[in-house]
Amino acid sequence: MSNESSNELVVNTAPHIHGTMTKNRMMQYTFFAILAVTIVSMALWLNVKTPSGWDLGLTVAIGALIAVGIAVGVDLLIGKLASDSEVNTWSAAVFGLIVINCYTLGFPTMAVGLETGVPVEAPLAFFYIALISLIGIVVFKKVMSLAGKKFVNPAAAAKFLVLLPTLPTTLITAFHLKTGLLQVPALAGGISASSIINGNGGAAFGFYLQSCYGLPGLKSPASIESVMFLAKYHGWVGGASSIAVIIAGIALFVLARKYIKWKITLSYLISIAVLSLMFSFIYADADLTTRLFFELFIGSSIFMAFFMATDPATTPYSGVGQIIFGVGLAILTIVIQTYMNFFGGSLLALLIMNLTVPLIDRVRINKPFGR
Amino acid sequence: MANLVAIKEIKDVARKTPIEIFPDPKIAVMLTNMQNGATNAPLVSVGDSVIIGQKIADAKERISAPIHSPICGKVIKIENAYNSCFEAPTEAIFIENDGKKTKDKSLSPISESELKTTTNEVLLKIIREAGIIGLGGAGFPTHVKLAVPADKKIKVLIVNGAEGEPYDTADERLMIEKTDNLLRGVRVIRKILGNPKVIVVTKDSKVEAIPKLQATFGKEPDTEVVAKHLTYQQGDASMLQKAILGYETPSGKRSYEMGTIVQNVSTINAIANAVFEGEPLISRVTTLNGDIAKPKNYLVKIGTPISSILSANNINVTKKDSVVVAGVMMGMGLPTLDAPITKRTSSIIYFKAKKGQKSTVCIHCGRCLSACPARLQPVAIYNAVVKGDFAKAEKLSSKDCIACGTCSYVCPARVPLASNIKMAR
Numbered sequence: 001m002s003n004e005s006s007n008e009l010v011v012n013t014a015p016h017i018h019g020t021m022t023k024n025r026m027m028q029y030t031f032f033a034i035l036a037v038t039i040v041s042m043a044l045w046l047n048v049k050t051p052s053g054w055d056l057g058l059t060v061a062i063g064a065l066i067a068v069g070i071a072v073g074v075d076l077l078i079g080k081l082a083s084d085s086e087v088n089t090w091s092a093a094v095f096g097l098i099v100i101n102c103y104t105l106g107f108p109t110m111a112v113g114l115e116t117g118v119p120v121e122a123p124l125a126f127f128y129i130a131l132i133s134l135i136g137i138v139v140f141k142k143v144m145s146l147a148g149k150k151f152v153n154p155a156a157a158a159k160f161l162v163l164l165p166t167l168p169t170t171l172i173t174a175f176h177l178k179t180g181l182l183q184v185p186a187l188a189g190g191i192s193a194s195s196i197i198n199g200n201g202g203a204a205f206g207f208y209l210q211s212c213y214g215l216p217g218l219k220s221p222a223s224i225e226s227v228m229f230l231a232k233y234h235g236w237v238g239g240a241s242s243i244a245v246i247i248a249g250i251a252l253f254v255l256a257r258k259y260i261k262w263k264i265t266l267s268y269l270i271s272i273a274v275l276s277l278m279f280s281f282i283y284a285d286a287d288l289t290t291r292l293f294f295e296l297f298i299g300s301s302i303f304m305a306f307f308m309a310t311d312p313a314t315t316p317y318s319g320v321g322q323i324i325f326g327v328g329l330a331i332l333t334i335v336i337q338t339y340m341n342f343f344g345g346s347l348l349a350l351l352i353m354n355l356t357v358p359l360i361d362r363v364r365i366n367k368p369f370g371r
Numbered sequence: 372m373a374n375l376v377a378i379k380e381i382k383d384v385a386r387k388t389p390i391e392i393f394p395d396p397k398i399a400v401m402l403t404n405m406q407n408g409a410t411n412a413p414l415v416s417v418g419d420s421v422i423i424g425q426k427i428a429d430a431k432e433r434i435s436a437p438i439h440s441p442i443c444g445k446v447i448k449i450e451n452a453y454n455s456c457f458e459a460p461t462e463a464i465f466i467e468n469d470g471k472k473t474k475d476k477s478l479s480p481i482s483e484s485e486l487k488t489t490t491n492e493v494l495l496k497i498i499r500e501a502g503i504i505g506l507g508g509a510g511f512p513t514h515v516k517l518a519v520p521a522d523k524k525i526k527v528l529i530v531n532g533a534e535g536e537p538y539d540t541a542d543e544r545l546m547i548e549k550t551d552n553l554l555r556g557v558r559v560i561r562k563i564l565g566n567p568k569v570i571v572v573t574k575d576s577k578v579e580a581i582p583k584l585q586a587t588f589g590k591e592p593d594t595e596v597v598a599k600h601l602t603y604q605q606g607d608a609s610m611l612q613k614a615i616l617g618y619e620t621p622s623g624k625r626s627y628e629m630g631t632i633v634q635n636v637s638t639i640n641a642i643a644n645a646v647f648e649g650e651p652l653i654s655r656v657t658t659l660n661g662d663i664a665k666p667k668n669y670l671v672k673i674g675t676p677i678s679s680i681l682s683a684n685n686i687n688v689t690k691k692d693s694v695v696v697a698g699v700m701m702g703m704g705l706p707t708l709d710a711p712i713t714k715r716t717s718s719i720i721y722f723k724a725k726k727g728q729k730s731t732v733c734i735h736c737g738r739c740l741s742a743c744p745a746r747l748q749p750v751a752i753y754n755a756v757v758k759g760d761f762a763k764a765e766k767l768s769s770k771d772c773i774a775c776g777t778c779s780y781v782c783p784a785r786v787p788l789a790s791n792i793k794m795a796r
Binding site for chain 2: 021317
């Protein structure tokens with residue numbers, strides 16, 4: 001923008017002053033917001049042991065270091081090797097944090113991982129986290145940047161790609177129905193908060209939530225609401241505490257006001273709530289909160305809503321587009337979770353919605369001045 | 372309009388600094404073209420003697436405005452010079468000052484009592500011959516703007532005292548110090564436009580100007596002084612009209628077709644000087660601001676080299692610095708200090724060792740869309756322009772851009788949106 005060579009002065013194009021917000025600052029704010037969430041998860045999970053004796057909190061800490069380290073390191077390396085590549089240390093660090101936070105850890109009570117060899121436990125988990133971070137930064141951040149546009153959320157895409165081989169065994173919960181220690185009823189039917197094993201041998205949905213997401217080894221499990229909202233011990237690292245995600249997320253919205261796409265988060269959460277209640281009526285659930293709290297507050301829903309669905313590069317730029325995106329994401333998420341039994345299906349929903357962004361960006365409701 | 376971006380004003384000192392007369396230049400560099408209209412040709416040759424106010428360049432076309440000599444002296448050369456109206460150097464008449472004060476009297480002024488009986492033709496002729504153009508930045512010949520077709524009735528004259536540019540205070544000082552002259556100018560415009568209602572608009576932050584305007588314009592029939600909270604973008608005529616009258620002029624139409632004329636206070640001041648004093652547009656008020664100890668408001672002769680204003684203030688400009696003319700948001704960065712003051716130089720802003728904003732890749736945050744006061748999609752237009760697809764840019768309403776620069780101002784990636792969109796216009 002400036003041309004110092006042939007002129008007596010530095011010549012810039014108008015405007016000659018700028019606002020205080022820069023890409024780096026946005027990324028710094030985002031980094032510290034997600035870091036806060038990561039620390040809360042780590043603290044909550046400290047001293048919780050997996051079946052093979054690994055400390056879950058320690059797993060999160062090491063995983064975070066691995067993911068961020070690889071992302072930042074590879075970003076720097078590519079910046080060194082390819083002179084025209086932008087080095088975005090903060091952006092890479094944010095990506096690394098998202099990788100660890102959208103990784104699924106836990107299964108403390110189910111021990112499914114032990115039976116099936118799925119990568120939910122350290123030290124195998126570290127290998128997968130490293131792989132996701134590496135593939136994400138190289139393929140989905142750097143290579144897509146060369147194409148001029150990021151089409152899909154790098155962390156979501158990399159996780160999906162790396163864990164695709166384990167899709168039927170790990171990601172899709174239907175498998176748990178058949179092989180897990182716990183018989184889980186599907187969402188495509190009436191569910192209830194009941195803690196009693198129901199007649200056909202399967203657990204009531206509420207019981208599943210309490211025992212799968214609650215603190216393992218607790219004699220009388222905490223209420224579904226407190227488990228889902230305050231402290232979970234299974235699932236996405238970033239979703240351990242929904243309230244922590246909400247507080248950090250809102251703090252970020254306030255700090256980086258007008259630069260973070262909060263309309264996506266809001267429209268997504270409202271749509272999820274409305275759709276959950278609709279499904280509750282359709283399937284005549286025994287109560288209205290169980291399905292609602294599950295759909296709203298599982299880690300893949302709440303963490304994604306605040307920190308992944310708002311990724312600037314892979315979401316629509318207009319306000320109307322962001323609302324369309326949020327609503328679409330909610331519909332897809334609920335459908336995938338209900339009919340595919342893919343709990344955490346928001347990951348797939350996000351990738352699909354990301355691909356629709358170029359189309360959504362063409363939607364134009366705001367008429368220009370004087371038209 | 373809830374999303375207008377607030378831009379911090381750097382005016383605290385400048386707005387309290389009274390207008391000072393800057394000494395006449397030793398050599399005046401008179402660009403033959405400062406207007407937005409037909410190209411002028413010089414009326415003088417090298418070696419000719421000229422006097423103050425003598426017409427030295429003009430064109431025959433209707434949409435044009437002549438240029439006058441600001442000083443007495445001799446034409447020493449005619450060649451291209453850098454300027455702040457156009458990116459490339461354009462033709463200029465260099466006049467060496469001989470120190471005499473002989474004035475050209477060909478512009479026959481009228482007295483205030485004669486205004487009622489003077490025809491519009493005569494008034495518009497004076498404005499045209501005085502070389503008056505829109506001094507708020509547009510540079511459009513004022514006599515053309517005020518010659519509203521007979522079938523269009525002007526209902527409202529908005530006096531634009533918003534002065535949005537964050538470093539500029541020339542208009543503000545005029546409203547404080549030349550309020551009576553502004554009233555005279557408004558009366559002339561009112562006479563020409565068939566006595567429309569007058570709304571004098573200024574910003575609530577111009578605390579010294581507001582009481583002056585109220586005292587002077589308060590007694591005038593069918594005249595209102597509005598001091599409002601206005602953002603930078605609302606200094607634009609179309610945005611101001613929306614803020615005051617609540618409607619938007621349809622795209623492609625001129626505001627007079629909707630019964631409104633918006634006129635900037637500097638232009639009104641020039642009209643009063645021409646009509647009642649017989650003084651063509653050979654000087655203007657310019658703010659000197661930026662990274663300097665003492666900001667100034669100068670009444671300066673057009674053609675004065677900007678270097679002389681800076682050196683008079685002991686500003687030692689180095690190669691690392693930058694000097695911007697006519698506002699930090701919309702103005703131009705000067706490649707050389709030899710550039711002269713033009714009719715459109717509302718301000719000179721000096722930045723010490725200003726780093727060029729390094730442009731990076733767009734992150735698609737959408738901030739430019741929510742910030743655009745014209746509700747455009749700046750980044751989409753930018754992408755079209757970069758690809759050379761001007762048809763697409765136009766389809767995205769690039770012509771409705773008001774060039775306010777807000778998109779670039781807010782862009783966290785420092786993408787040069789505004790300057791590229793300007794190319795599409």
